[in-house]
Amino acid sequence: MSLADSVLNGDRLALARLLTRVENDTIEGREALDVLFPHTGKAHLIGVTGAPGTGKSTLVNQIALSFRKLGQRVAIVAIDPSSPFTGGAVLGDRVRMRDLAGDTGVFIRSMASRGSLGGLAQATAGLVQVFDSAGFEIILIETVGAGQSEVDIARLAHTTLVVEAPGLGDEIQAIKAGILEIADILVINKADRPGVESTERALKNMLEMAHPVPKIFQHHGQTLTETLPDNPSPNASLWFPLIQRTVATDGAGLPQLIESIQRHAAHLRQSGEWLTRERARLEAEFDLFIQQELVARFRAGLPEAKLAQIMESIQNRKISPREAVSVLLNGGVS
């Protein structure tokens, strides 16, 4: 039986093995993904992102436990792109396993961030597809830090949670501005700490700057089409991000958070947004493969000596990189 078939049959060891092959982008991994692809598209992908210190890992743990209580199978993909040289995955399997140990309805995968950012998002997409095909209904994708990596990985998710905490300092907020834009639900964790009010106020202000449409809609009762800006985000126009307080260490606020996550999923399905996101994601994947394959084929057909000659002309500033590409692709003499 192939590894892919074993995964479809619920074999956990096969699952672990296949995840490694997919993460390493091996040929077996790629072929298995092709086999599994028809079985994907069922899971609810939930991205959880936020800076270190927000208690995000504990929150992910609690979310997983909550969905388990509802009888759903949960996979966690934890990514740590903050430290390329330590190998990442600091808050790894062991700490989490205390709560989730022995539960075969949960599978946790920590992934160190090595290599390029694009590669990381691609590898994550692969892991998610494996879990999806293996019947995990909830897939939590946890990312550390704040930056483009989170935005890229959030594009994978149906629902994106951005986790904040009181007292992390105003200066940090500036970094987070870009991250807020991707949030479907903003979680203020550690909400028993002082400063929670001002954090919530600051987040509300930032949200209103980032998502002006629903605000106008609510305030003036105009119809949606009248208030749409030139280039609205399809999400912003229909779902105004929620702010939710939690204390992950004792589970406070978790039931409300789970309800909001489920409400968001229902909203996505009813509005057709679920399908739209699914399509955009598959199209992006298709585009990436096209690009990789075209470059690989071009490279394979280009004699080593010819490439070296062109690079020398560029390095001697005789021809610009763009001109060199044009000469090369038009088959002209260089």
Next chain:
Amino acid sequence: MSLADSVLNGDRLALARLLTRVENDTIEGREALDVLFPHTGKAHLIGVTGAPGTGKSTLVNQIALSFRKLGQRVAIVAIDPSSPFTGGAVLGDRVRMRDLAGDTGVFIRSMASRGSLGGLAQATAGLVQVFDSAGFEIILIETVGAGQSEVDIARLAHTTLVVEAPGLGDEIQAIKAGILEIADILVINKADRPGVESTERALKNMLEMAHPVPKIFQHHGQTLTETLPDNPSPNASLWFPLIQRTVATDGAGLPQLIESIQRHAAHLRQSGEWLTRERARLEAEFDLFIQQELVARFRAGLPEAKLAQIMESIQNRKISPREAVSVLLNGGVS
């Protein structure tokens, strides 16, 4: 006279116009870059990166003034990728202009971060080429925040400064770990603040983790080749990052910092690293153009209906994106 020729003749208005065209990636901008390319390769590109709150902009200002006093022409490219929706460039031209106003040996360009990250690095590379060809000897590239964007942009620079400040909190350090790896010089700005000792200690520890080779070399007197790890960074093996304290607001530490920057440039030239970095940069640029052009040509030759049909098969999970690409490029029947 073409815009490119005017720029080569020192026309500041033409320079400003061309920078806009290059930033917007227009055809005129691209063609002008081809014309200017043979005149590039002279400037010392200095990346300055660090989190908000480190006083990085003031430091960039002071570095610019210091190089001006040495008679060198200085360009500043300031990038703010932290806030895609506010349009960025908060600490823009006006604040800086107080110190540098009226000096034609200085040119400052603020760039808002819109669109993709790859696009941002590409646009920055274009601006840098324009300044380089226009005879600016020092080009400071300032980026806000901490993340992959900084790493990408740092690849452009010959010398990368990472700016820290005391008292920004331990939790932030985790984010910065990845950033430290790209630092040639670590600047502890606001060094008159309490906590400077512990910040320096923490940075030293992180540096030793990130750059083990020179440490072993120093401690045991072994030859370099004996202690090289399997996959050494060419920089780490020859230059151990310096830590430098500054107080940008009153200029303290600036002469030492400038000296270190110049020492790093001399090191790069003597070791051949300058040329190596230059080549890697041009090769990456060439690769990017190849990729963009191949995809553009492929798209142009693909009938709309055919693409729609393939996307439908993918969306219905009949064929995986990777299989679809394979079918398409092998000219098979889908």
